[in-house]
Every structure is written in structure tokens, then in C-alpha cells.
Amino acid sequence: SVPTEQWAQIFEKSGGPIEYKKIPVQKPGPDEVLVNVKYTGVCHTDLHALNGDWPLDRKLPLVGGHEGAGIVVAVGELVNDVKLDDRVGIKWLNGSCLHCEFCQTADEPLCADAQLSGYTVDGTFQQYAIAKAAHVARLPKDTDLAAVAPVLCAGITVYKGIKESGIKPGQWVVIIGAGGGLGSLACQYAKAMGLRTIAIDSGEEKKKMCNELGAETFIDFATSKDLVADVQKATPDGRGPHAVILLAVNEKPFQQAAEYIRPRGTIILIGLPAGAFVKAPVFSSVVRMIRIQGSYVGNRQDGAEAIEFFSRGLIKAPYKVVGLSELQSVFDKMKKGEIAGRYVLDTSK
Ligand code: 8ID
Ligand code: ZN
Numbered sequence: 001s002v003p004t005e006q007w008a009q010i011f012e013k014s015g016g017p018i019e020y021k022k023i024p025v026q027k028p029g030p031d032e033v034l035v036n037v038k039y040t041g042v043c044h045t046d047l048h049a050l051n052g053d054w055p056l057d058r059k060l061p062l063v064g065g066h067e068g069a070g071i072v073v074a075v076g077e078l079v080n081d082v083k084l085d086d087r088v089g090i091k092w093l094n095g096s097c098l099h100c101e102f103c104q105t106a107d108e109p110l111c112a113d114a115q116l117s118g119y120t121v122d123g124t125f126q127q128y129a130i131a132k133a134a135h136v137a138r139l140p141k142d143t144d145l146a147a148v149a150p151v152l153c154a155g156i157t158v159y160k161g162i163k164e165s166g167i168k169p170g171q172w173v174v175i176i177g178a179g180g181g182l183g184s185l186a187c188q189y190a191k192a193m194g195l196r197t198i199a200i201d202s203g204e205e206k207k208k209m210c211n212e213l214g215a216e217t218f219i220d221f222a223t224s225k226d227l228v229a230d231v232q233k234a235t236p237d238g239r240g241p242h243a244v245i246l247l248a249v250n251e252k253p254f255q256q257a258a259e260y261i262r263p264r265g266t267i268i269l270i271g272l273p274a275g276a277f278v279k280a281p282v283f284s285s286v287v288r289m290i291r292i293q294g295s296y297v298g299n300r301q302d303g304a305e306a307i308e309f310f311s312r313g314l315i316k317a318p319y320k321v322v323g324l325s326e327l328q329s330v331f332d333k334m335k336k337g338e339i340a341g342r343y344v345l346d347t348s349k
Contacts, residue, residue, distance in 0.1 A: 002025060002034065002036075002073050002074060002128065003025060003128075004024060004025055005022045005023070005024060005025065006022065006023065006024075006025050006126055006127040006128050007020065007021070007022060007126065007127055007324060007325075007347070008020075008021065008022070008023045008063050008125060008126035008127070009063065009064065009065075009125040009126070009324060009325075009327045010023065010061050010062070010063060011049070011050050011060065011061060011062045011063075011064055012060070012061045013060060013061075014050070014051065014052040014060075015050065015051055015052070016050055016328075017328070018050065018327060018328055018331075020324070020325050020327070023063075023126070025127075025128045026122075026128070026130055027074070028074050028075065028076045028079075028130050029076050029130075030076040030077050030078040030079075031076055031078050031079060031132055031133055031134070032075075032076045032079070032095075032130050032131065032132055032133060033072050033074065033075050033076065033079060033082050033088070033130070033131060033132075033133050033136060034072070034073050034074035034075075034128055034129075034130055035068065035070040035071065035072055035073065035088055035090055035128070035129050035130070035131065035136070036070045036071045036072075036073045036127065036128055037065075037068040037069070037070040037090070037124045037126065037127060037128065037129050037347050038069060038070045038071065038145045038146075038346070038347060038348075039068070039069050039070075039145050039146040039149045039321070039344050039345065039346060039347065040065045040067055040068040040069070040123075040124040040125060040149055040324075040344065040345050040347065041067030041149040041150040041152065041153065041154065041181070041319070041342050041343070041344050041345075042065075042067075042181075042327065042330045042331070042334070042342070042343045042344070042345060043066065043067060043153050043154065043181060043182075044180070044181065044182075044249055044271075044334060045066065045092070045118075045119075045153070045272070046064040046065060046066070046118060046123075046125075046331075047331055047334055047335065048272060048274065049062065049064050049118060049119050050064065050331070051274075053272075053274035053275075054272065054274065056119075057120075058116075058119045058120060059119070059120055059121065059122070062118065062119070062122065062123075063118065063122035063123050063124075063125050063126045063129075064118040064119075064123050064124075064125045065117065065118040065123035065124035065125035065126070065129075065345075066090065066091060066092040066094075066116070066117035066118040066119070066123050066124060066152070066153055067089075067090075067091075067124065067149045067150055067151075067152040067153045067154070067344075068089065068090035068117070068123070068124025068129055068149065068152070069087070069088075069089050069090075069139065069143070069145040069146070069148050069149045069152065070087075070088065070089075070090075070129075070145065071085060071086070071087060071088075072084055072085060072086045072087075072088055072136075073128070075133065076133065078133075079133040081133065082133045082136060082138075086138070086139075087138075087139035087140070087141060087143050087145065088131075088136040088137060088138060088139055089136060089137030089139055089148065089149075089151075089152040089303075089307070090117055090123070090124050090129055090131045090136060090137075090152070091117065091131075091135065091136075091137055091152050091153060091156065091297070091303060092116055092117055092118075092119075092153050092297050093108060093109055093114055093115075093116065093117070093135055093297060094115040094116060094117040094120075094121050094123075094130075094131050094132060094135060095114070095115040095121075095131065095132030095134070095135050096108040096109075096111035096113065096114045096115070096132075096135065097111050097112075097113040097114075098134060100112065100113070106299045106300075106301060107299065108135075108299050108300065109296045109297045109298070109299065110296070115132070117129070117131065125324060125327060125345070126324075126347070127324075127347045127348075134300075135300065137152060137300075137303050137304070137307060138304070138307075139307065140311055143311065146319070146321055146344050146346070147310075147316075147319070148307070148310060149319075149342075149344045150181060150185060150317065150319055150342040150344065151185065151306055151307060151310045151315065152303075153297070154181045154182045154184075154185045154342060155185045155189070155306045155307075155309075155310065155315060156297060156298040156302055156303045156306040156307075157182060157270060157295070157296075157297050157298060158182050158183075158185050158186035158189055158245065158247070158270070159189045159298065159302060159305065159306040159309070160295055160297065160298035160299075160302045160306075161186075161245050161268045161270050161295040162186070162189055162190060162193060162195070162243070162245065162268075163302070164268055164293060164295045165242075165243035165245065165266045165268045165293075166243075166266060167195060167242050167243040167266070168242075169193065169194030169195065170194060170195075170196065171195060171196065171241075171242040171243070172195070172196045172197075172198065172234075172235050172240075172241040172242050172243075172262075173190050173195045173196070173197055173198070173241055173242065173243045173244070173245060174197075174198045174199075174200060174231060174241045174243070174244045174245070174257075174260075175187060175190065175197060175198070175199050175200065175215070175245050175247065176200045176201075176221075176244065176245065176246050176247055176248045176253045176257070176271075177200070177201060177246070177247035177248035177249070177253075177271060178197075178199030178200055178201045178206070178210045178215060178218075178247070179199070179201030179202070179203070179205075179206025179207075179209060179210055179340050179341075180201065180247060180248075180337075180339065180340075180341075181339070181341065181342040182247040182270065182271075183199070183201060183210075183247050184209060184210075184213060184317040184318065184340070184341040184342065185315065185317045185342075186245055186247065187199060187210055187213035187214050187215050187317070188213050188214065188314070188315045188316065188317050189306075189309065189315065190214065191213065191214030192309055192314040192315065196216055197210075197214060197215040197216060197217075198215065198216065198217045198218075198219065198231060198234045198235075198241060199211075199215035199217070199218045199219070200218075200219045200220075200221055200227075200231075200253070201218075201220070201221065202220050202221055202222040202223075202337070203220070203222075203340075205340045206218075206340045207220065209318060209340045209341060213317060216234075217234040219231065219234070221253070227256055227260075228256060228259045228260045231260040232260050235262070239262050239263065240260045240261055240262035240263075240265060241260070241261065241262055241265060242262050242264075242265050242266070243265060243266045243267075243268065244257045244260075244261055244265070244266075244267045244268065245268050245270060246267065246268065246269050246270055246271050247270050247271045248271050248273070249271055249272070249273045250271075250273055250276075251273050251276040251277070254269065254271075254273075254276060254277075254278045254279075255278070255279055255280075258278075258279075258280035258281065258284070258285060258290060258292070261288075261290055263288040263289060263290075264288070264289050264290075265288075265290060265291070266290075266291040266292075266293060267290065267291065267292045267293070268293055268294075268295050269292065269293065269294045269295065270294075270295050278292060280292060317341055317342065318340070318341040318342075319341055319342040319343065319344045320341070320342075320343050320344070321343075321344050321345070321346050322343060322344075322345060322346070322349075323345065323346055323348075323349025324345045324346065324347045324348075324349060325349060326345070326349075327345060330343045330345070
């Protein structure tokens with residue numbers, strides 16, 4: 001049976017501190033489900049939400065978190081396609097209106113009334129979380145709920161970004177921030193999708209991880225003397241990569257990408273450093289026919305596809321499990337760029 005109280009991590013005000021305490025369990029509305037979150041990933045977005053980094057209003061106090069994997073324990077009266085005891089995932093997109101032009105054309109992340117888990121509605125840093133039934137990710141019964149958690153935001157987002165770039169099997173992709181949460185999954189999706197990967201990040205631990213995950217070349221942004229030249233040299237004809245997937249939480253690489261991208265290449269913006277701009281020279285962008293495009297999470301079908309790659313055993317990125325009570329220490333490591341891969345929280349601890 002569902003308890004009336006539960007453990008949660010609450011962001012009381014911008015910048016913290018966060019509080020680990022007991023709060024009431026909510027009841028799902030008619031089109032919602034209540035999920036007993038077993039595991040939840042910690043995304044850099046959660047840190048942006050805590051710090052109030054973006055020009056987008058959020059709820060306060062707030063329960064963060066949007067990579068929650070768990071079991072359905074209550075369903076609203078209008079819900080008929082999700083059942084008690086189903087395994088589901090709660091994603092960044094908690095709900096959307098389902099009837100605007102964007103929702104109707106499978107661009108539901110662009111819905112003006114989209115509800116965002118752990119941002120405009122309470123998320124998954126709690127033991128029982130609510131989401132619209134239409135938007136929860138359907139997971140096979142035997143899914144490893146800890147391992148799948150990072151797929152629910154990081155995996156879906158990088159899979160979508162790679163698809164949006166239009167890159168083809170056998171072509172070269174640069175993944176910037178390859179040693180982080182999104183990056184570690186991007187290395188695996190790129191490999192599964194038949195791409196050749198140049199990973200950029202820093203330090204021995206991340207280098208080793210990226211190489212194990214399928215990157216052919218690793219460039220350390222902190223020690224490279226000429227990053228633009230190093231990237232171009234890493235492609236066989238020296239003319240640069242077909243696509244760049246920008247995942248770093250730092251503006252500088254957003255400027256560099258336009259310098260080494262291959263003619264006709266595509267730069268995909270995904271990382272969201274506070275207050276950052278992209279800047280590219282008009283002349284060389286025109287005469288080299290460069291494309292620069294943003295990519296924002298994924299729609300429900302992208303989610304289902306990204307999860308299917310995982311369920312088929314093609315996506316195995318490293319993650320470390322700690323208790324929900326230890327969220328602050330995960331944020332401390334994240335701020336210093338010390339996390340290779342993803343942290344996943346066990347909500348029972
Ligand atoms: O839908 C979206 N667009 C979406 C979805 C999910 C997350 C966007 N995001 C955003 C997050 O809000 C965040 O801004 O993607 C960014 C990355 O999230 P993450 O992967 O969860 O962050 P992380 O684990 O801290 O990894 C960041 C990596 O970037 C590296 C760091 O070393 C770290 O490994 N990095 C940095 I900071 N500067 C770099 C540089 N100059 C760099 N790597 C290469 N070059
Ligand atoms: Zn995220």
C-alpha cells in the first residue's frame with residue numbers, strides 16, 4: 001500500500017541548501033499516475049534548476065529530478081493504458097497539452113504548456129512522484145531500473161541530438177563533454193548507430209571511459225595546445241567532423257565548433273551553460289554551408305527508440321549508485337566536473 005509520507009530532497013531557494021526531509025505523498029489526478037521511484041539519475045539540469053541559471057521560471061520550493069525509474073502504484077480514473085505494477089520512467093517532459101500544433105506533430109517538447117519534471121512540477125528526487133500517463137516511458141518488465149535511469153534524460157537527449165544532426169553511419173562525430181553524463185551515453189549511442197567518434201573532455205579517468213565506450217580518439221581540452229587543429233587532424237582527410245554534439249557546460253567550445261566543423265557539417269547545441277551565446281563567423285559559415293541547430297530532449301517516440309537500444313543491450317554506460325540522502329555530495333562533485341558518467345540515487349537510502 002502507498003504510504004502517506006515519504007523521503008524527498010527539497011530545493012527551498014535558489015542556490016540551496018537542499019533539505020532531505022519527509023513530505024506528504026500526493027494523489028494522481030484523473031490523467032496521471034503515481035510512480036514509486038526506485039532510482040533516479042542526477043542530471044546537470046538539476047543543478048541549473050537549483051541555481052536558477054536559466055531565463056525560465058521554476059516552482060519553489062521544488063523537488064528536482066527527471067530521470068526516475070519505478071513502478072506504478074496508483075492510476076487516475078481516466079488512465080487505461082498504464083496499469084498498476086507497470087515499470088515506467090518519468091522524464092523531463094512530465095506532461096504537455098496534447099492538442100496544440102507542436103503536440104499534434106510530435107514536437108511535444110515545444111508545447112507552450114509543457115510541464116517539466118523537477119522544474120515546473122515536482123520531480124523524482126522523492127520516493128513517490130506524479131506524471132501524466134500519456135508521457136511516462138513504458139519500460140519492459142525485466143528492466144534494470146538503476147541502469148535505465150540515465151537513459152530517461154541523458155540517453156533520449158543525445159539519441160535525439162544525433163538523429164537531428166542528420167549524420168550517417170561511418171561518418172565522424174565530435175562529442176564535447178564526452179566524459180559527463182550525457183556524453184557517456186552519447187559515446188554509446190554513436191557507436192550503436194555506426195558512427196566514428198572523437199571525444200573531447202578532460203582527465204585520465206574520462207579518457208579511459210570514453211575509449212572503453214567506443215570513442216576512437218580522445219582530445220583533452222585542458223591540455224590541447226590547438227584544439228581546432230587537433231580535431232581536424234583526427235579526421236582522415238583533415239577537413240573536420242560531419243557533426244558536433246555540444247554537451248559541455250561552458251561557453252568556449254560553443255565558439256570553437258564553427259572553426260573545425262566540416263563543410264556541410266552540423267553543429268548540435270544541447271548543453272545549456274548559464275548566460276552563454278553561440279557566435280560563428282558569417283563568411284566561413286556561408287561559404288562552407290554550416291548548419292547550427294538546437295536540440296531539446298526528445299518526443300515520446302524518440303524516448304521509446306532510445307529505450308529500445310538500451311533494452312537490446314547496446315547501451316551500457318557506467319553509473320554509480322548512492323542514496324537519495326547524498327544528493328548534495330553528488331552536486332558538489334558535479335560542480336567541479338569530477339563525475340565520469342552518471343550518478344544514480346537509490347530512493348530507499
Ligand atoms: O534537452 C537538452 N538540450 C538537454 C537535456 C539534458 C541536459 C540539455 N542538458 C544540458 C544540461 O543542462 C547541461 O547543461 O546538458 C548539459 C550537460 O549535462 P550533463 O551531461 O548532465 O553534465 P555533466 O555530467 O556535468 O557533464 C558535462 C561535461 O562537460 C565537460 C565536463 O568536464 C563534463 O564532463 N566540459 C566542460 I564543463 N567544459 C568542456 C570543454 N571546454 C567540457 N568538455 C569539453 N570541452
Ligand atoms: Zn536531464
